[in-house]
Amino acid sequence: MCAPTLLTSHPGSGIPGKKCGTIILLAEELGNCRDVATLQFCASKLDKKDFFGKSDPFMVFYRSNEDGTFTICHKTEVVRNTLNPVWAAFAIPVRALWNCYPLHDFIGEFTTSYRELARGQSRFNVYEVRGDGYMGMGVTLLSFAVEAEHTFLDYIRGAEPHACAGNPSQPTSLHYLSPFQLNAYSLALRAVGDIIQDYDSDKMFPALGFGAKVPPDGHVSHEFPLNGDASNPACHGIAGVLEAYQRSLRHVQLYGPTNFAPVVNHVARSAATVLDGSQYFVLLIITDGVISDMAQTKEAIVNAAKLPMSIIIVGVGQAEFDAMVELDGDDIRISSRGKVAERDIVQFVPFRDYMTGGPGAGLSMAGLAREVLAEIPDQLLSYMKARGIKPHPHPSHVP
Structure with missing residues (x-):
């Protein structure tokens, strides 16, 4: 059983008036068999x-x-x-x-x-x-x-994304609430959120903040609900997350240190309750690159690598993101206390690379979408394959 073969040639025309040779293209049609x-x-x-x-x-x-x-x-x-x-x-x-x-x-x-x-x-x-x-x-x-051979599209119908966001009164702050344009965090949240929200069925996203003093007693928290409801931190759609974030900035006082491990562990606890492949969790962290608990975050990621979850870190602002690149683990798989992560679950995206002319000017959505989603399919498939999990039947295909 051989696929049809197409052979074609085209004379080169790189230099006007000169024959530049011949380009031969050989293509073969492959069957749509998985x-x-x-x-x-x-x-x-x-x-x-x-x-x-x-x-x-x-x-x-x-x-x-x-x-x-x-x-x-x-x-x-x-x-x-x-x-x-x-x-x-x-x-x-x-x-x-x-x-x-x-x-x-x-x-x-x-x-x-x-x-x-x-x-x-x-x-x-x-x-x-x-x-x-x-x-x-x-x-x-x-x-x-x-x-x-199952594909990413076979699994994503049951995915369950999570979203998390990081002096809002100062124009120099990345959290500045301007009446005229979105701040860097809001712009990144809306742009990235619009990309990933279509992979969730009910569009309800638990949204957490980290690194702030929260009412009523002003204690420092690294996993507080943006909507103020600890029993149900879910917001409807990315628009709901954005509204909760902006409202939260008016009620909390941003405060260091900046710890990632609590929100990673928060989502990991949820992911640990559904290991059968019926849900896959995507944690979106938007950050300016500052991290105070690198060792604890590495340990949290290593532990989370065996769970059905991925982490997208979006860096905003002009800071150096060396720590975020290290967490990404593309070059060197992340490890903690001598234990190497079972799989790579982190994708870091510097938001500024997709801005054209600064905040509010322009945004390369195609490039941003490609980078944000670049590793999610393989990360999801690696979890499902390692555990022998097959896709759940789509409702339209159930007799």
């Missing part, structure tokens, strides 16, 4: 290729193309010093159809098809390997299984 096949092979009585030892065999799988060429699909690991190797099971998309093809020191080859492999372990999948006159070699399919 099934993934898991296979395992072993071999017996292979030809000896090493002078002092036996052989170090591995298998390379190629898909045959329409034009007679081959495209590599998979290469197994090398099994050292044996003529009877057993290779580890591997997964490959069903749409990547293949034939075996020789590479490196040639031991032998055989041909098969997806239809044959789909029969599983049987007499049909015991292959005589043809080598350079050497007889008796064989390859056996040990196992074959196919299952659907």
Whole structure:
């Protein structure tokens, strides 16, 4: 089963009046199949290729193309010093159809098809390997299984985002409440919130503030409800979160230190109650980059990495965000007390990179959306796959 191949050429025209050569584009249409096949092979009585030892065999799988060429699909690991190797099971998309093809020191080859492999372990999948006159070699399919490869879109129908926000009377403050334009926090909250809110079904977002003295006794809190209701901190839509944030600024006194760990742990406690994949939590933290509890926050993130949640940190203002980049963990996976996070769950986005001309002037929404959502799909899939959770049926698909 080979996909159609398109071959086309177009003369280059980079320099007027000169022939610049020919560009050849080769494209192949792939089937819209999301099934993934898991296979395992072993071999017996292979030809000896090493002078002092036996052989170090591995298998390379190629898909045959329409034009007679081959495209590599998979290469197994090398099994050292044996003529009877057993290779580890591997997964490959069903749409990547293949034939075996020789590479490196040639031991032998055989041909098969997806239809044959789909029969599983049987007499049909015991292959005589043809080598350079050497007889008796064989390859056996040990196992074959196919299952659907689920995507981010299969899971997000049940997602549950969370939103959290950080002298509002001073024009120099990022929290300044101007009657003419949104402050930096409000602008970031609205822009990012409008992007992620469509992944939630009921549009009710628990919204917390951190780093403020709160009424009635003026104690410093790092996880206070923006709407003032500790029993139900949820706000309706991002507009409701924005309204609660602006109202909260008139009643609380912003106060250090700035601790992230309490809000991370707050959402983690909720995520820990629904480990079956029915909900996935997204914590949005908007910050100016100052953090007073780096060690505790790292520990909270490491613990949260095993839960169904992700964290988006949006940095506002012109400060250096080295600490936020460290929490992102793209280059070095975050760790705490010698324990490395099970998976990367943090995405840091500097909001200023998507402003054109300063607050209120312009905003690259396409670029912002791409950056905000860049890692969420893989983060969600990594959690679901690691725990063998399949998507819940969509109501319209339930008989």
